[in-house]
Amino acid sequence: MHVKFSAELFFVIKIDVFVVTFLSQLLSHLCKLMLKMAKGAVLLTRVSLKHNGRNMVEVHLEENIKKRRFLFRQAICKLGKLITVEPLILCFILPFHMSTLTIQNLSLEKSCRVNLNLSISICDAITARNHTQYNSSDEVDVQKLVASASIWKNVVYSIFPSILLPFFGAWSDRNKTRKVLMIMPIVGEMITNVGFMLCTFFFHELPLEVNTLIEVLPTATTGGKNMLLVGVFTYVSAITATEHHTIRIGIIHVFVGMCAAIGDALSGVIYTLIGFYGVFTLSFVLYTLGGFYAYFRLNEAPREGEKPLIGFELVKDIVNVPKTFATFKFLAHRSIQTKQIFGILILAVLVVGPVKGEEAVLYMYTRFKFHWNEIDYSMFYGYYSVAHLIGNFFAIALFSKWLKFDDAILGIISSTSKILGGISFTLANSALMFYISTLIESFNGTAFVASRSIVTKLVNEQNLGKVNSLFGVAESITLLPYGPMYSAIYKATIETFPGAFYIAGIFLTVPAIIMYLWLFTKRHSRFPEED
Template sequence: MTEKKERPPLEWKKLKVGAKMKYIMTNITMEPVIAMYIIPNALEVITTSNLKLEKACRVNLAYPDHVCDALMSRNITNLTSEEDRVQEAVTWMNSWVTMLHSLLPLILLFFIGSWSDRNRRRKPCMLMPLAGEFISIMGLILCTYFASWPMEVNGLIEGVFPSLTGGWMVMTVAVYSYIADITSEDERTIRIGVVNMFVSLGLPFGTFFSGFLFQKTGYYGVFTTVALLYLFGILYGAFIVKESQTPRPLPKNILMDFFDFTHVPETFTVALRKRPGNLRLRIFLVVLLSVVITGPIMGEGAVGYYFTRKQLNWDEVDYAMYSTYISILGLFGTMIMLTLMSSVLGLDDSIIGLIACVLKIISNIIFSVSKDTLTFYLVALIEMISGTSMIAMRSILSKLVPSDDLGKMNSLFGIIAAVAQLTFPALYSIIYSSTISLLPGAFFILGSGLYTVAAFIFIFIYLLKRQEDKSADKKDGNEAEVRDLISEESGTDTSKVKEGEQKVKPLKLVLEEDADGLYEDIKMIDE
């Protein structure tokens, strides 16, 4: 087994900018694999959406070429009904594509982490999602070439292959497990921060260039570029990245070893296990919180592009510019929020999450009725810290369960995210297609409702924590009374008893507890 090299604790805050950059660059291992997954994924989104729109127009609905050419070039002044029908067809297809895209990763999450731990193999879990995306993009090139194929073929290719190989959910399990293997506890936060930086910067970078690349090179140019990036990631991961530990030999029956059902129940019972005080209730609330926070993120991402085409008459470049803008705002907003609210003011995680939810509620209500670009850009300033709600939720979770249960809880969160990806994009697509003529932004109102539920959960978690803190203070006070009583009855210095320097005479201590597990009555009985 490969042993981790323990290095002296790194005093990160005292390092100068140049030293920090040198440390990051000299310790890069699997970060390029992350970049080669995130960037091409962001590059292809708009182009894939446009291909589905064009297939729906030309093949499924069989509109004349001049109508489809006008729709694709955004000249829709007299073609509003045609645009609506095309978008309705695509959004209905997206509802089942999203289910297909999420179903198998959900199943894989029950087994992939345990298999990786038992066999000490992280690289296959990183390379599988890249391979699935590469096969998918090659299939989309074929869809572009065979213009008569309907959009459903696009949907199957887009959904089946990434789903079979796990997608981003499996990639996340592999990445964070790999980081834990190769780092000491002192530097682990730094390395996780570097990974988050690659993700945060990769998304706006890919999105920013996606619209321009599509306009300059078309479908073939974008898809070829994306395929090459995925291929580079696969080769880099296979030949440059080393396994974090010495792998164990694989058993003869790999499938039986992988799908070992004995490890499944622990993932669910970890949230329901009886715990002291109100811990079990708070853990359950955090699990519920993950549903109502993750859902709107998944749903809005599924229909956001189509909404801006309809309501704001944006094209792919406009949407790419706005996506880059809100990604950068979110990155800076989260950094400012955490630094100011958490480090400087010392606010509780629940309060930080509550503030983020309230601002998201306000911005979503305005988004739902907005009809001009300027309003969209200004309102984005309000929701720039909305990502903090997810960080606050993760922080609360890490403080509620012991380290032995964190892995299982993170697996459970992954499963919840998979279910959210399975259901919420489909739900949002149905709502959008049903209200496209009346109120296209109706799905934003649904998001406001879900964030309202999240806000109340944050409040409830905060009140439960305050209650637990008061109970702990009261219990500490009662324990002090017990020590004093022992000292008084036995004539012994309890501080010495604790150190084993003096023995207490035989006494029976009876503690009668109230409903909260606190000491209600204390009795000393001679034996």
């Protein structure tokens, strides 16, 4: 068993090293090719001109080449200046996803060894996936306890960001302060990882409940991932020319997806190589680097007009309820556009909800259903993330750009893909079928892009940032009903039909199709009325 596990680990590491080596060598060869072409051009020019005795022209051409090289260096410097929030995203999204599997394993270990106080041999066998040394009922008990903790964990995850995002979003708009929205979640994750290291050190003294509390409170009270993304998008919008908004936001969307996919793919390998302490320490270092980068490297957009608030007055303005509600007064207008905005906010819950719910129980499900270990799961989830990234790009390119389908039709296609994928996942009795089901569901996620596209046609430009913060609230709210519900369903059906949560996701996605059909009928009313 140990030899097989080591071989799998070696295979995954070899693939990662091959990909990184291939990309670096490709970049190196391209640079060398460009350099050779430049040197070759200079050499040919010199030979030709010396042969004809035209030394003055040679000097002139050499000056032109030097000028072009200078312009090339300027272009590289300009490209470097365009890189603003990308290093911050890398230092946050990568450890955020890379540590998810380790956190779940720590909860399972706490449940087995501390709360249930099962024997060392049984817990070691469950950890090593040695099925001959423990009964399936042992893992059922362990997973039920973790699922119970996940129920109230997701409630806390939902409530705090849902309250914080409107206040901090409106506050950042009033004071043109975007960096706080990005630094706050980083501080929360740093505190969380220090707490995890303490939970690991005092393993038998601190039960699962303390572990869950440390996992949820610092992240929830600082806004988490949603707060950071709201800060990133508002910051980029503030410092980027209007005509470049689309390409910059598109690049960020893709970059976030890539970092998440890499983090998911590496999660099992990193945990196997360096364990709890290693993962939490590495995550803490990356978060710290991201915090320093945001604080020292990112500059706020220049303010115009009124004098900015400072010190205690700036902090007090965060809880300025009248100003916060006044920020969203555009939603009080009774119009078909406002109705569609509320419809799209409901869609954000219907579309994101099943995805968040499945994420809460997927690792435990694959452990129980297919007897996967950390390597198996990280390989699958890396594949899952890349498949969805490619599927979303392909769907947008094909249906939106080429076939010119309406955004609502794109949402219907995405939701249909989710339903068909859910049916396939439910019926999957082998790992191969589980992988194939991912391809069937790969268009899912395009629906949220379609919703954002529709909403840009429903509000004036000055209200786009406010609607983005409402999207962040809607995403946070999804965990409130869906996370506890999926955990409760999995806990109740693990012994009879553990894939029942996929059936729930199918039925919960049907209303999204109905809502997109309604939006399609209102497609000619998507231009905002002037105030």
